[in-house]
Amino acid sequence: MTCHVVPDEVSVKVPYLSYEDKHALNRLTAYGRSTLEWSSLRCGCFHCGSSFVASKITDWMREEEGADTALCPYCGCDAVLYDTKEFPLSTALLSSMYMEWFKSEYQEREAVATYAPPFSGYDDYLRQGIVFRMERSPRYELVGEVELWLMDNISDWDWLVDKGLAELYSDNMADTGSYAEEEKNQKGEPDEKNKDAGGLLRIVAHVENGGSTEYEFIDELGHVLSYPLWGEKDYCLLHELLEKYGSHLMGLLVEPFDSKVRLVVKHEEEAAAPAAVLGETR
Numbered sequence: 001m002t003c004h005v006v007p008d009e010v011s012v013k014v015p016y017l018s019y020e021d022k023h024a025l026n027r028l029t030a031y032g033r034s035t036l037e038w039s040s041l042r043c044g045c046f047h048c049g050s051s052f053v054a055s056k057i058t059d060w061m062r063e064e065e066g067a068d069t070a071l072c073p074y075c076g077c078d079a080v081l082y083d084t085k086e087f088p089l090s091t092a093l094l095s096s097m098y099m100e101w102f103k104s105e106y107q108e109r110e111a112v113a114t115y116a117p118p119f120s121g122y123d124d125y126l127r128q129g130i131v132f133r134m135e136r137s138p139r140y141e142l143v144g145e146v147e148l149w150l151m152d153n154i155s156d157w158d159w160l161v162d163k164g165l166a167e168l169y170s171d172n173m174a175d176t177g178s179y180a181e182e183e184k185n186q187k188g189e190p191d192e193k194n195k196d197a198g199g200l201l202r203i204v205a206h207v208e209n210g211g212s213t214e215y216e217f218i219d220e221l222g223h224v225l226s227y228p229l230w231g232e233k234d235y236c237l238l239h240e241l242l243e244k245y246g247s248h249l250m251g252l253l254v255e256p257f258d259s260k261v262r263l264v265v266k267h268e269e270e271a272a273a274p275a276a277v278l279g280e281t282r
């Protein structure tokens with residue numbers, strides 16, 4: 001199945017759908033033949049994320065009560081939405097609907113994905129249709145996983161002080177604070193370097209003054225993950241795998257704010273081919 005996912009422009013507003021909205025949109029998929037046949041309405045399928053004009057629809061599902069229901073020309077699913085005033089069609093809208101109505105399929109695909117295109121933050125994740133484009137790719141093999149030190153992981157301050165880790169946490173708090181201010185201050189130059197990274201990540205090792213090694217994850221857009229590794233075991237694993245695979249070892253974040261970075265190895269014969277040409281539409 002080759003789908004036709006078209007990432008939204010940055011100007012596209014990401015819809016935040018209520019429970020009722022999601023149901024209203026789901027009802028919109030049914031009995032559409034009289035509206036859609038021969039029309040030039042913009043349509044999209046929230047099963048595969050494809051966008052197309054209504055006249056591309058050739059298969060319809062017979063309904064007992066009412067007009068036929070459109071089937072997606074790309075995946076054959078009865079999950080075709082069309083552009084309305086209340087719910088302007090966008091890839092972000094399709095992404096949100098997919099995550100709601102095909103939740104278990106989404107979670108299953110997410111769990112085994114070894115490739116995802118680059119994205120920065122949650123809105124971008126939806127606009128780029130990453131939910132449809134992440135995949136278990138034969139080009140990348142999963143060899144491990146490390147955990148990052150996200151804020152969400154830290155619930156017990158005393159535990160941190162006990163472990164002598166409180167200082168590191170404070171540093172991260174400072175980073176997050178400055179990022180939040182930049183977001184608010186629209187006039188200021190956004191700090192591209194520290195935007196939320198996502199997708200495939202290059203791994204760069206830095207030997208610090210004390211002789212210890214710190215690792216940096218940098219995505220295809222040049223954004224650096226601003227969180228350190230979670231534990232000693234993760235440092236050892238990363239060290240070991242880097243020795244073994246060198247620059248073929250890459251990190252992978254398939255979801256925004258995920259604390260787990262998958263470690264994948266790019267197969268040599270594919271190394272010359274770019275993983276994807278993305279981000280240029282924005």
Ligand SMILES: [Zn+2]
Pocket residue numbers: 045046047048049050072073074075076077
């Ligand atoms: Zn489809």
